Amino acid sequence: MPNALRNRVLSEIHADHQGIVRSKSIARTYVWWPGVDRDIENLVKKCMNCALQQNNPKLTRMHPWELPRYPWQRVHVDFAGPFLGYSYLILVDAYSKWPEVIPMQTTSSVATIRSLMQIFATHGLPERIVTDNGPQFTSQEFKEFLNVNGIQHTLSATYHPSTNGEAERFVQTFKHNMKCRQANSGYVMVRSYNTPEKWVQGEIVRKIGNLHYDVNVGGKIVKRHVDQLQSFGTNNTEVQVSNTSNLNNSDVQTAHQDVQNHATAQNTPIVLPNRMSRGKPPERLDL
Incomplete structure (x- = not known):
């Protein structure tokens, strides 16, 4: 050419x-x-x-935060919620992993500063605080509050929550525990595919075949396999049952027993044969 x-x-x-x-x-x-x-x-x-x-570039290797030398050298702050009518201010010390949780009606800059002052009055002022780019953390009032108290401020990259992973991970743990506290006993837990929650409470309506059940979830009847049901906080005869003529106590006991047996079978460890008698294993590869 x-x-x-x-x-x-x-x-x-x-x-x-x-x-x-x-x-x-x-x-x-x-x-x-x-x-x-x-x-x-x-x-x-x-x-x-x-x-x-073009697509996003390949994720780079994570660089962990430097380990603090003493408590309160660096703290990570984030918000959880709204959940159960409140937003929760989460603060985690990077050295001791000590968490502080304060329920708040509003997440404004003034309310955030007031809540942090309560924590700092108990534990002292930190040297550095790490937050995301929320409006309460980037406001002029918050900057002045940190400057007056001599606290250094580190903002994570926008839309990159792993930078503030210390607080983000505790937010996940906090939400999980709060949802567990909210759950009521006496129900079968049903796998859900159209709600934010992975499992929801349901009532067994009737048994279909050997391993399928109709379950009442929030007034809607859904069909679930025994793999998609979990026993929760009940004995074999204490499953919540809808008032229907198609279901009797023996069906309830059978349904709950199926769930228990299936869970036991899944949790049974697989015993591998003893390979020590077959000779010396190969040397470990140092990759």
Whole structure:
């Protein structure tokens, strides 16, 4: 291919904004010149339209926070909720993992500063505080509060919660425990696929076949396999039952026993044969 026509040919090859591999495949079908692959790579990498639509880059290796030398050297702060009518201010000390949780009616800057003052009055002022980019943490009032008390402020990258992972992880633990406290005993737990909660409470209506059940979940009858049911806080004869003529006590006991037996079977450890008698195992590979 003459030098004068190469740029025109490259433009035609990349007219539909194909990727590098696809563009090379098209070029090899029709044209060739020394360094054509390199020219295609440079063209695609410099295409602005392709750059605007490309996927996120590969995740880089995580760099952990430096371990503090003493308590209250660095604290991580975040909000959980709204949940059960409150938002919760979460503060975790990076050294001791000591958490502080304060329920709040509002998450404004003034309310956040007031709650942090209560914590700092008990434990003292930290050297550094790590937060996300919430409006209460980026407001002028919050900046002045930190400056007056000599506290350094580190903001995580926008839409990158793992930077403040210490607080984010405790928020997850806190929400899980609060939802467990809210649950009532006497119900079968049903796997849910259309709600934020993974498991919801349900009432067994009737048994269908050997391993299927109709379950009342929030007034709606759904069909579930025994794999999708869990016994929760009940004895075998204490399952919550709907008032229906299609179900009797023996069906309830059978349903609950099926769930118990299936859970036991899944939790039974698999015993592997003893391989020590077959000779010395191979040396460990140091990768």
